[in-house]
Amino acid sequence: MSDVLLTVNGQSYSAYAPVGMSLAQLLREELGFTGTKIACNEGHCGACTVQIDGVPVLSCITLAHNVTGEITTIEGLRDHPLIEAFVEADAVQCGFCTPGQVVSAAALVAATPDPTVDQIRHQMAGNICRCGTYPRIEEAIQKWRG
Amino acid sequence: MARLIRTEKEVEGRFEELWLVVEEDPLQQWPAGPQSVVGRPAVRQDAPERARGEARYTADIQLPGMLHTAVLRSPHAHARVKRIDLAPALALPGVRGALGPGEAQGLDEEAGFAGAPVAAVAADTFAQARAALAAIDVEWEQLEVVLDPDDAIARKQFTSDPVEYARGGFEQALAEADVVVEGTYRTAVVLHNSMETHQAVCDWVGDTLNVYISTQYIWGVRDAVAEALGIPGDKVRVVCEFMGGGFGAKNDPGEYTFIAAELAKRTRRPVHCALTRREENTAAGNRNATIQKLTVGARSDGTIVALGGEFTNAVGWSGWSAGTDGPMQMLYACDNVRTIRYGAKINTPPMKAFRAPGFVEGTFGLECLIDELAAKLDMDPLELRRKNYASANDGKPYSSKNLMQCYELAQKHWDRRDEVRARSDDTWKHGVGMASQIWYGGGGPPSYAWTRVTSDGRVSVITAMQDIGTGTRTAMAQIAAEELGVPLDRVEVVLGDSARGPYATLSAGSSTTPSVGPAVRAAAADVKRQIIEIAAQRHDLEERVIDIKDGMVVSADGNLSQPLEELVGLLEDAQILGKGARGPNPTGMSVLTFGVQVVEVAVDVETGEVRVERVAAAHDVGRIINPLGARSQVEGGIIQGIGHTLSEQRLMDMETGRILTTSLDAYRMPTIADVPEIVCEFVDEPDEHLTSLGSKGLGEPPIIPISAAIANAIRDATGADVHELPITREEMLRALREADEKARERQRESIGAR
Ligand code: FES
Ligand code: FES
Numbered sequence: 001m002s003d004v005l006l007t008v009n010g011q012s013y014s015a016y017a018p019v020g021m022s023l024a025q026l027l028r029e030e031l032g033f034t035g036t037k038i039a040c041n042e043g044h045c046g047a048c049t050v051q052i053d054g055v056p057v058l059s060c061i062t063l064a065h066n067v068t069g070e071i072t073t074i075e076g077l078r079d080h081p082l083i084e085a086f087v088e089a090d091a092v093q094c095g096f097c098t099p100g101q102v103v104s105a106a107a108l109v110a111a112t113p114d115p116t117v118d119q120i121r122h123q124m125a126g127n128i129c130r131c132g133t134y135p136r137i138e139e140a141i142q143k144w145r146g
Numbered sequence: 147m148a149r150l151i152r153t154e155k156e157v158e159g160r161f162e163e164l165w166l167v168v169e170e171d172p173l174q175q176w177p178a179g180p181q182s183v184v185g186r187p188a189v190r191q192d193a194p195e196r197a198r199g200e201a202r203y204t205a206d207i208q209l210p211g212m213l214h215t216a217v218l219r220s221p222h223a224h225a226r227v228k229r230i231d232l233a234p235a236l237a238l239p240g241v242r243g244a245l246g247p248g249e250a251q252g253l254d255e256e257a258g259f260a261g262a263p264v265a266a267v268a269a270d271t272f273a274q275a276r277a278a279l280a281a282i283d284v285e286w287e288q289l290e291v292v293l294d295p296d297d298a299i300a301r302k303q304f305t306s307d308p309v310e311y312a313r314g315g316f317e318q319a320l321a322e323a324d325v326v327v328e329g330t331y332r333t334a335v336v337l338h339n340s341m342e343t344h345q346a347v348c349d350w351v352g353d354t355l356n357v358y359i360s361t362q363y364i365w366g367v368r369d370a371v372a373e374a375l376g377i378p379g380d381k382v383r384v385v386c387e388f389m390g391g392g393f394g395a396k397n398d399p400g401e402y403t404f405i406a407a408e409l410a411k412r413t414r415r416p417v418h419c420a421l422t423r424r425e426e427n428t429a430a431g432n433r434n435a436t437i438q439k440l441t442v443g444a445r446s447d448g449t450i451v452a453l454g455g456e457f458t459n460a461v462g463w464s465g466w467s468a469g470t471d472g473p474m475q476m477l478y479a480c481d482n483v484r485t486i487r488y489g490a491k492i493n494t495p496p497m498k499a500f501r502a503p504g505f506v507e508g509t510f511g512l513e514c515l516i517d518e519l520a521a522k523l524d525m526d527p528l529e530l531r532r533k534n535y536a537s538a539n540d541g542k543p544y545s546s547k548n549l550m551q552c553y554e555l556a557q558k559h560w561d562r563r564d565e566v567r568a569r570s571d572d573t574w575k576h577g578v579g580m581a582s583q584i585w586y587g588g589g590g591p592p593s594y595a596w597t598r599v600t601s602d603g604r605v606s607v608i609t610a611m612q613d614i615g616t617g618t619r620t621a622m623a624q625i626a627a628e629e630l631g632v633p634l635d636r637v638e639v640v641l642g643d644s645a646r647g648p649y650a651t652l653s654a655g656s657s658t659t660p661s662v663g664p665a666v667r668a669a670a671a672d673v674k675r676q677i678i679e680i681a682a683q684r685h686d687l688e689e690r691v692i693d694i695k696d697g698m699v700v701s702a703d704g705n706l707s708q709p710l711e712e713l714v715g716l717l718e719d720a721q722i723l724g725k726g727a728r729g730p731n732p733t734g735m736s737v738l739t740f741g742v743q744v745v746e747v748a749v750d751v752e753t754g755e756v757r758v759e760r761v762a763a764a765h766d767v768g769r770i771i772n773p774l775g776a777r778s779q780v781e782g783g784i785i786q787g788i789g790h791t792l793s794e795q796r797l798m799d800m801e802t803g804r805i806l807t808t809s810l811d812a813y814r815m816p817t818i819a820d821v822p823e824i825v826c827e828f829v830d831e832p833d834e835h836l837t838s839l840g841s842k843g844l845g846e847p848p849i850i851p852i853s854a855a856i857a858n859a860i861r862d863a864t865g866a867d868v869h870e871l872p873i874t875r876e877e878m879l880r881a882l883r884e885a886d887e888k889a890r891e892r893q894r895e896s897i898g899a900r
Contacts (some may be wrong), residue, residue, distance in 0.1 A: 035199015044810035074199035094615025095196025096341035096390030132785030
């Protein structure tokens with residue numbers, strides 16, 4: 001049982017995945033969704049964040065075979081107003097953390113369209129940005145509806 | 147005419163002389179302040195693709211048949227490979243190649259630190275490569291380990307000779323000083339931990355090696371790889387369009403590149419070699435620890451008369467001894483200065499340049515010392531700094547210096563002291579501190595750019611530089627748009643490929659914008675001149691009455707107003723090509739950046755918790771090209787510096803030399819929840835002596851003063867002198883106890899005196 005069936009961004013995929021393969025690796029290497037980044041591969045940085053049924057999860061520590069819900073990656077959020085908000089607020093420096101930030105933020109604003117600063121800081125604290133775009137991310141999320 | 151000159155080049159505080167062909171750069175600087183495009187906020191041109199996950203980083207490259215590499219690293223801090231057998235690894239499924247010591251640059255028989263690379267395996271999958279490492283049969287001979295920098299210095303085990311510096315007579319001036327303050331300051335090893343780890347993909351096509359790499363210097367990689375492989379430089383093509391952070395750790399290729407190149411050669415397949423996060427934390431370079439024994443002597447009116455320091459850089463097995471002594475020599479007017487700087491060679495992972503190497507550490511020591519002097523003199527720390535304002539750098543005039551204006555901008559933040567202190571209660575003490583900053587950042591030659599205007603009126607700027615996340619791509623587009631008189635969205639910048647553009651400098655030392663920017667402007671001016679010549683002939687006008695504004699070719703009398711694309715549209719497939727070069731820096735002048743930061747903190751005196759609540763920064767880096775990107779640089783530097791100050795620390799087992807903090811939960815970098823309010827201001831005054839732009843770099847200055855400013859705010863809040871980074875709760879509580887004891891002693895003395 002090495003084949004997995006997944007729904008990613010509204011489309012279904014079947015792929016070969018050896019037992020033990022992470023969702024991040026499957027998405028990136030087998031399905032070509034390289035927008036999902038791997039920066040630590042052990043659940044400590046948030047770069048690999050995707051949504052499963054709208055809930056942000058760390059795909060690098062999620063086993064591909066264990067996923068049952070619908071997956072949304074950054075590729076499925078390309079037209080989300082948050083992208084424009086991140087660009088306008090200058091919340092993108094090197095950009096390696098950014099897809100993960102956007103995926104986390106999209107889950108936040110879906111559940112809480114007008115989050116307080118405390119809510120933003122709570123929800124986004126698992127997404128590390130070494131370039132230090134945090135003040136800009138905070139601004140982008142506050143202004144995501146334009 | 148091309149003119150050959152000898153000039154000086156500075157990178158990260160290190161100087162070298164070089165020959166340079168100067169193509170005269172007759173452009174006048176633009177007047178101070180915002181122009182049509184330059185000096186106005188511009189969103190980054192490449193931000194959408196980065197945010198949408200479409201930007202392809204080295205980590206995302208998948209080539210047909212690409213192999214993956216794992217690296218065998220020494221478990222010992224100092225050892226020699228006595229015997230190694232790669233055959234059992236090569237026999238495993240999926241393994242396509244293996245290298246032992248001496249078979250690629252960076253793989254050495256002698257391992258000088260725990261984590262030093264000695265062998266590598268390439269396989270179809272990374273899991274196979276990693277599994278194969280365990281099959282390598284290796285016998286180690288353990289060698290003597292030196293981990294303590296003082297021990298290394300006693301044995302004269304240096305990475306380079308100690309550097310002594312003296313001006314005036316330090317001893318005598320100190321003896322005559324009214325007040326003397328001494329202190330020993332220590333800073334810990336901290337790590338770059340860019341989000342994209344160090345990595346490269348190497349692919350041979352014929353006799354050309356394509357290197358896709360996460361780097362700050364594509365030309366440096368090209369030359370180093372060509373040299374290592376003994377092939378001409380133009381047989382190495384280096385590509386880095388997007389990269390996930392460097393901060394100084396990616397200035398040179400590193401063993402992963404040489405390993406991938408050699409394995410690709412042997413297997414005739416593309417090879418990817420990437421460090422894991424754990425390797426990143428052990429072997430990819432760091433900001434080394436320092437020990438600084440500092441002395442200041444002053445007259446009772448606050449005039450600093452003597453400054454002395456003994457600086458030890460605990461460099462590691464390789465790296466260089468950065469200028470920790472620089473701030474002491476340069477920041478204040480003081481006739482009598484004596485410093486010595488040691489670079490201790492020890493069996494720890496290598497030092498690599500890290501955002502203002504040396505000056506971050508040295509400024510922490512010096513600026514804490516200056517505040518302790520202010521406390522002893524009972525003088526306002528800002529007043530003390532103003533009083534000792536330097537008007538020249540070791541006798542050399544500044545190309546420009548606006549630190550006094552920075553102090554003026556800082557004044558309103560400094561004036562919040564009473565209000566901030568008044569927030570204190572029994573547990574939380576509030577205070578305000580400041581620190582100043584001096585650093586290089588003028589860039590230098592050579593760097594080149596080409597421009598191309600096509601008949602649809604669009605402009606390409608082509609230069610083989612890299613944008614490491616600082617926004618230089620957008621700054622270059624702004625400069626070209628301004629010079630050419632076209633809207634910003636007409637200009638695209640092609641970068642990141644050594645085979646597709648002229649040489650551009652490395653992205654380190656805050657040098658990209660001041661180095662490449664003037665070349666881009668010159669290249670834009672070159673095409674503009676040609677377009678005006680064409681317009682003059684087409685419309686039978688004199689060239690001097692024609693200009694390009696907002697994408698329109700216009701004449702002074704207003705009779706001509708033609709869209710640029712209409713004029714160049716005449717040319718159909720013809721293109722207008724331009725080129726530009728960076729000229730020399732002003733001779734006999736010191737090109738430096740300046741700034742000051744004012745920090746508000748709260749300290750919980752029961753638990754030792756420190757919270758940074760507000761940072762106000764005022765920097766002088768000449769003309770600001772993009773205020774939006776500039777603010778992000780300042781915020782990013784400050785946030786990284788807050789990490790260095792309060793939470794980041796690489797821990798090592800002092801018995802074995804093994805690194806203990808190898809993951810991102812052990813090595814604690816700031817999160818969004820740790821960020822204070824940050825206010826950012828610029829003097830924004832072009833440096834009239836520096837290039838046609840008058841701009842200096844901004845990548846590094848903001849991280850320099852933050853640690854000292856936090857420590858000084860802590861003193862203001864609590865009276866405690868912190869002397870060590872990071873300021874952990876233990877260090878904070880120790881400093882509080884020490885301050886308590888001192889206060890009690892003073893009380894006893896005053897009772898005794900009565
Ligand atoms: S890559 Fe998954 S949390 Fe870091
Ligand atoms: S933008 Fe570089 S890590 Fe976040």
